[in-house]
Amino acid sequence: MDPDCETGLRDCHGLLNANPVGNFPYAVIEENDDYVISQNALGEIAKHGKKGSSIPHTIKHSLEPTCESWERFKVFLNAHDQNRWSTDWEQKAEELNKIDRVKCFMGGSLYGWVRDWMGVENISYIMYDNPVLLEEIISYLTEHFMIMYKPVINKVKFDFVYFFEDCCCKNGPLFSPDIYKKIFDPYYKKLIKFYKENGIPLALIDSDGNSEKLIQPWIDSGFDIMFPIEVGTWNANPAGLRKKFGPHLNMFGGVNKNIIPLGEAAIRRHLIDLKPAVDEGGYIPIPDHRIPPECSYGDLLMYIKVFSEVFNP
Secondary structure, three states, X not given: OOOOOOOOOOOHXXXXXXXOOOOOOOEEEEEOOOEEEEEOOOOOEEEEEOOOOOOOEEEEOOOOOOHHHHHHHHHHHOXXXXXXXXXXXXXXXXXXXXXOOOOEEEEEOOOHHHHHHXXXXXXXXXXXXXXXXXXXXXXXXXXXXXXXXXXXXXXOOOOEEEEEOOOXXXXXXXXXXXXXXXXXXXXXXXXXXXXXXXXXXXXXXXXXXXXXXXXXXXXXXXXXXXEEEOOOOOOOOHHHHHHHHOOOOEEEEEEOHXXXXXXXXXXXXXXXXXXHHHHHOOEXXXXXXXXXXXXXXXXXXXXXXXXXXXXXX
């Protein structure tokens, strides 16, 4: 139960802002007791529920699958804008180096970001309708990340670089391995090579869902760590993935969070099944995402107790 390695990941530990910086004024378009419809700085219009937490419903995407829309949008990705940097970022970098914990940063997103801006349907169609435009966007993003992070990785010793992609669902990837190899692979290779040549030893790819069909292409691109290994309805299994892809497949995940409320005996059986893969090295067992609502605080404490007994006897 070490400190969460994702802490500080999204904003590069307060050193800089690599995200798109829009110029649209925030505006509330409609609001009632149940929801608010608003426009954000990137021009996206979305409906946000007020009762509970859920994914907002996008009414208008910030990036449309056209050349004209991309030309307007890419000005939000000016990697040379000095306002993106914290005024004391070099001092913060020195302080970050002194912290004794695993350190990483979000150094790439060639699908996940574009999917957020464009929507799943539009990015799925553009792969076939206008792959040249999609590749132009991906190429621009690749250069954006390298320009933004070069000064940072010259100052801070990171343990790994984190790529946010979220490109899989319960039935598999949202695009084929062939599309991956044709469109995405060259740019992942370029980014990963850049980071590793600048002293970052490992690259992690983050995609939810059933990612098995993309694991080999990801390995071929240079990724070292797959995260999270979701158990899901398809019963992803770290030992099975190791057997299929080799002993050097590094993983986070694989703990079935739905077992936690079932009690000590069920938890122990499940974690003992994972122990051989843990003992091989390169695998950290964790539950993915949120703990189920039927899991009580006492259930979680029991899980932590059994986890420690199984893996740290």
